[in-house]
Amino acid sequence: MFALRYLVFVACGLALLVALLGTGLWNWHWGFVVPPALLTALGVHDVLQRRHAVLRNYPIIGHLRYLIETVRPEIQQYLVDSDTDEVPFARLQRSVVYQRAKGEPDGRSFGTKLELQEAGYEWVNHSMSPSQLESQDFRIPVGQGRKKPYALSVFNISGMSFGALSANAIMALNKGAQMGGFAHDTGEGSVSPYHLQGGDLIWQLGSGYFGCRDENGKFDPERFAATAANEHIKMIEIKLSQGAKPGHGGILPAAKITPEISRTRGVPMGVDCVSPSSHSEFSTPKELLAFIERLRELSGDKPVGFKLCIGHPWEFMSLAKAMHETGILPDFIVVDGAEGGTGAAPVEFTDHVGAPLQEGLLLVHNTLVGVGLRDQIKIGASGKIITAFDIAKTLALGADYCNSARGFMFAVGCIQAGVCGTGRCPTGVATQDPQRQRAIDVGDKSQRVANFHRNTMHALKELVQATGLLHPSEFRPDHILRRLSRDEAKPISMILTYLEPGDLLAGKLGHPVYERYWNRVSSDSFGLIRP
Numbered sequence: 001m002f003a004l005r006y007l008v009f010v011a012c013g014l015a016l017l018v019a020l021l022g023t024g025l026w027n028w029h030w031g032f033v034v035p036p037a038l039l040t041a042l043g044v045h046d047v048l049q050r051r052h053a054v055l056r057n058y059p060i061i062g063h064l065r066y067l068i069e070t071v072r073p074e075i076q077q078y079l080v081d082s083d084t085d086e087v088p089f090a091r092l093q094r095s096v097v098y099q100r101a102k103g104e105p106d107g108r109s110f111g112t113k114l115e116l117q118e119a120g121y122e123w124v125n126h127s128m129s130p131s132q133l134e135s136q137d138f139r140i141p142v143g144q145g146r147k148k149p150y151a152l153s154v155f156n157i158s159g160m161s162f163g164a165l166s167a168n169a170i171m172a173l174n175k176g177a178q179m180g181g182f183a184h185d186t187g188e189g190s191v192s193p194y195h196l197q198g199g200d201l202i203w204q205l206g207s208g209y210f211g212c213r214d215e216n217g218k219f220d221p222e223r224f225a226a227t228a229a230n231e232h233i234k235m236i237e238i239k240l241s242q243g244a245k246p247g248h249g250g251i252l253p254a255a256k257i258t259p260e261i262s263r264t265r266g267v268p269m270g271v272d273c274v275s276p277s278s279h280s281e282f283s284t285p286k287e288l289l290a291f292i293e294r295l296r297e298l299s300g301d302k303p304v305g306f307k308l309c310i311g312h313p314w315e316f317m318s319l320a321k322a323m324h325e326t327g328i329l330p331d332f333i334v335v336d337g338a339e340g341g342t343g344a345a346p347v348e349f350t351d352h353v354g355a356p357l358q359e360g361l362l363l364v365h366n367t368l369v370g371v372g373l374r375d376q377i378k379i380g381a382s383g384k385i386i387t388a389f390d391i392a393k394t395l396a397l398g399a400d401y402c403n404s405a406r407g408f409m410f411a412v413g414c415i416q417a418g419v420c421g422t423g424r425c426p427t428g429v430a431t432q433d434p435q436r437q438r439a440i441d442v443g444d445k446s447q448r449v450a451n452f453h454r455n456t457m458h459a460l461k462e463l464v465q466a467t468g469l470l471h472p473s474e475f476r477p478d479h480i481l482r483r484l485s486r487d488e489a490k491p492i493s494m495i496l497t498y499l500e501p502g503d504l505l506a507g508k509l510g511h512p513v514y515e516r517y518w519n520r521v522s523s524d525s526f527g528l529i530r531p
Helices: 002-023 034-048 055-056 063-080 089-104 169-182 223-230 259-265 285-298 313-326 347-352 357-370 390-395 406-412 442-466 511-520
Strands: 123-125 139-143 149-151 155-157 183-185 198-206 232-241 251-252 273-275 304-308 331-334 378-382 399-406 480-485 489-491 525-528
Touching: 002 034, 034 055, 055 198, 063 390, 089 406, 089 442, 123 390, 149 155, 149 183, 149 232, 155 442, 169 183, 169 198, 169 406, 183 232, 232 285, 232 313, 232 331, 285 304, 285 313, 313 357, 313 399, 313 511, 331 357, 331 399, 357 390, 357 511, 378 406, 378 442, 390 399, 390 442, 390 480, 399 525, 406 442
Parallel strands: 155 183, 155 399, 183 198, 198 232, 232 304, 304 331, 331 378, 378 399
Antiparallel strands: 123 480, 139 149, 251 273, 480 489
């Protein structure tokens, strides 16, 4: 019995037969033969191949399924999703970045599109006596007491490596940072020539020690000191983990290592570039602090800290005990939430590993408060932070400053195509393809990066003024409200638990997590002591 799914295949075969006969009998041009011949050949191939069941059952027309699947994200993004339901960033969120980056008006007409009665909706309370500020250049001092302290903007570019991002994207980001007076984190791929466009840098050291490693992949103090002496490097950040794939190393295949990447990272050509899942320079809390102190000495006493996504809570508690006992403190700690993005990560890690930013930030803030060290260590935060309200809320939760990666990617031209790990980025941001990255005009995009930062700082200034404050650092949990249900909303100070200074040292544990783990951690190990 003839199956209708073969109708197109059979029709193409008949068309080919008619075309061949017509060419012989009526002197038709061979152009009539080529299209049906190609389609018939495709149909024969589909029926005979064994890889795709759909094509064997639906020769020729089955390719429509793969074509539609290829363009599905674009159709979904531009024609199906509403302004508020797309993930990871809704159209409304991306539009704010695009408008601010281009210097266009970003006001909204006809009211909010958000559901104000839905659980999870958040807002900032305003004051009946707004303040008036002259400047929007909000900064936080990092490394006070060091020979080379740094006045850090409250909003900076989070870590993105050359290799993950194209040369033109890196240059645009760094020039934009120079124009706007804020910091640019290098990511763990080391300091490339494209990072040295005049912008302030935070040099990130991952477990591969790229840019300061010996031939065996171990930390090389002489190479580190030589690079750290660069005047554009203002801070050193040890990367323990990142939100998108905490506890997971990485491999840059040999085929993707270009001569430029080889020189920048200090790795050989023709060999896979491995980022181990853990550092070789330390394995205990005290050893980590000793490494921090060593990097300070080698860098000429620049601020040194670390970045992590919170996993086992007792591990950070053990680190806090080590800080209290040794007196060696990081100048800053960056908390990366599990909301963070990356070019490629296993789906289980992206979706189900690591603490979200709120929980991770709260643990770090509370633990440092509880051991009486919070005022000596600055806390940065990253994870889906792109608007002034995102910054205000994050500072209210306990951070001192914020970093953003994807927000600044949008400013450079990213359209959230979701193909970062393929090398086929449609806008040239996340690719090493020379032809694709030519799409980025560095002069134009660097101005957009600076515009996005400037306009976001202006929006933050207006929020600070509306709240009656004088600086974003004054935001507190009482300023931010969260709806719990249709009929109930509370300040986050009444929802989340906050410790008082010295509580942990005094034995006032005040939270089930500390009650369970605090007395079972040691400064000599990241593990738990058996009860």
